Amino acid sequence: MADREIGVAVLGLGNVGSEVVRILNEHAADFEARVGAPVVLRGIAVRSVDRDRGVPAELLTTDAQALVDRDDVDIVVEVIGGIEPVRTLILSALNSGKSVVTANKALLADYTGELADAAKLADVDLYFEAAVAGAIPVVRPLMQSLAGDRVNRVVGIVNGTTNFILSAMEETGADYADTLAEAGRLGYAEADPTADVEGYDAAAKAAILASLAFHTRVTAADVYREGISKITAEDLASAKAVDCTVKLLAICERVVGADGEERVSARVYPALLPHSHPLATVNGAFNAVVVEAEAAGRLMFYGQGAGGAPTASAVLGDLVSAARNRVHGGKGPDESTYAKLPIAPMGETPTRYHVNMEVADRPGVLSAVAAEFSAHGVSISVVRQEDTGNGASLVVVTHIAPEAALAETVAALDRLEFVNAVTSVLRLEGTGE
């Protein structure tokens, strides 16, 4: 067995790719010992070879397809990102019997089915630990460690940019726009931050997590999504007043519909979270994922969710697994979609609301507001009223109710004569009641 080499092609030489190449070189002896054969870098596909990239020039190529096609490449590591040309490259690698390791959440969230089918047909590995929560092992625990359990819920902080912004807003009291600008200056937000701040990145990860947790194919389009760009300094202050913080959460839940059937609810939004919740203390660019399973109970995984080296760690763990399978036979588990649960409509999702209103400061207002909640079957947990000089500020925290009932209540409140404005509606998670 040890007389063969495992040939690796790396597609992309950005933050992650550079670290993958560096570690593969520096720890070549470790890789050989752990795999049972030398792991040899055959080439690196880059957009242009005219810059000094800190790697031997003869390894660089702009022809990614030719690199993937080489006979001496066993495993393709894709760290370019985006959909094309990556999707075509990965499919061609799988179709020609090469295993693939990728960190590409956007691709996986939309094309897992196609890629997994190709991997299964070719009897090769498709690994993607790095696509969710960077260095934190989450994919392997869900696919393997919890394979004998029944997962009911996965809740994660899976986007470092938004967590950095929300943590900073909470700490400094600054508003969203200023904090986003600061995050950009510090390198925590990209020039175009849309994918992060509008929740697209988190939604892609939620789709992957929900697919793994519930043995059901879930795509990014199945994930309800709201970003953090409307969160205000007042929202954070208001959350603090009820001993909560605000986090952008990716929530994947097994829910039971009105018809008694199980469905998958997958959603991403900023939500109030009690300070006592384990995810509330996850600050800055860190990520964490809480998994609740029937037998295991509540597990939490915490660490760095992004960055070149942490993401490379996850990529290289997958590379060792794929390489070992090449040397010793066998392969990782296939995509598991047997449960085929339907996606729960957002309106059916059980949740709690934290509603902030400006109301006229006169008798009977609270009673009329309470009547509106009651009329929609929504039970109130906490009410807090404050005189603002010009009218009053009224905060209502509800018990759990279907999202649709809550949305209708808020619409009805907005129509009440003495409600000047519903200034903020945030969901409350992690309280279980």
Added chain:
Amino acid sequence: MADREIGVAVLGLGNVGSEVVRILNEHAADFEARVGAPVVLRGIAVRSVDRDRGVPAELLTTDAQALVDRDDVDIVVEVIGGIEPVRTLILSALNSGKSVVTANKALLADYTGELADAAKLADVDLYFEAAVAGAIPVVRPLMQSLAGDRVNRVVGIVNGTTNFILSAMEETGADYADTLAEAGRLGYAEADPTADVEGYDAAAKAAILASLAFHTRVTAADVYREGISKITAEDLASAKAVDCTVKLLAICERVVGADGEERVSARVYPALLPHSHPLATVNGAFNAVVVEAEAAGRLMFYGQGAGGAPTASAVLGDLVSAARNRVHGGKGPDESTYAKLPIAPMGETPTRYHVNMEVADRPGVLSAVAAEFSAHGVSISVVRQEDTGNGASLVVVTHIAPEAALAETVAALDRLEFVNAVTSVLRLEGTGE
């Protein structure tokens, strides 16, 4: 492939075994879908069949060896515990080509080598996720997810009984004996609590963690061990005064000796831990393991470290992996011992001390005490002196120094005329300086 069944023998029907059997039965359809073949329970080995065990009587047998030997058994699940007859049963299972899943940390800590060799020779799986930290995936992340990284440190709270006792002592201010008795009444401590409170259980887990983290065979005898039975209410109060808690830690570190060579330090002792450390908030019977790796940075895994259902979750995750390999070919990674790092003597281990002394209340004492630390090359971080009416209480917190230098300093202090007694010596971990 799907026309075959995977036959399973379960050895033991205690807390864990009962849950394994219950879940296998209740979720049989899930197991079949996830494995790709029916997973069928062939029998359960028990000490006596004369009690109603809540399982079909025809599955029970007292002849564990005959059950293991059955031709229709592919995988043996061992949840009896202890060394014999379990070691013989597992070896015979492996030697006859059966895969083994075990939760037996004591056996693994001493006999991993023998068992791993047998598994490798027979080309079968030996899985043991449940042996460390119950439901929390730690073994698989170390063996697989971090296989492309370089682990420098593993620090864990891996024993629920001692963590329950220390958490309760901190909360109530009660002393050790009373708290242990209360833990016994609540079912958190066994009738003979020695294995837990003296750190033997944690040391076995430390040996397993160190072996996995450093690709080196480490046994329980290689682990330096102190238990919590000498911890006093005063120790916890004193820790609180420097914003620390006390935790029984299992620490596995890559250290560099005076000769520049890498060694493995594996040790278990109660230590002060700053309240800001992620492990400080792990209370009650919960477990958590922090892994620090070169590329991944700091990861934390948190959850229930014991109990029937959580341990069964880990056992069944392993069972699904072993069964998939039976159906689809391949096997999990072999034991990895290529690094063969020597064990660091405890005296060389870098650590910090928190020393509590009763001293005469007169001028020059502090200077003489400080001189003693200095004479042994130990740098002082914090000194806190309190008048106790009858002399003074002096607490010295050191910077990092070799354990031997610290131990010699304490011995020298004890000989000083005006030091009435060194009342407590605890190590301080998790501060990094």
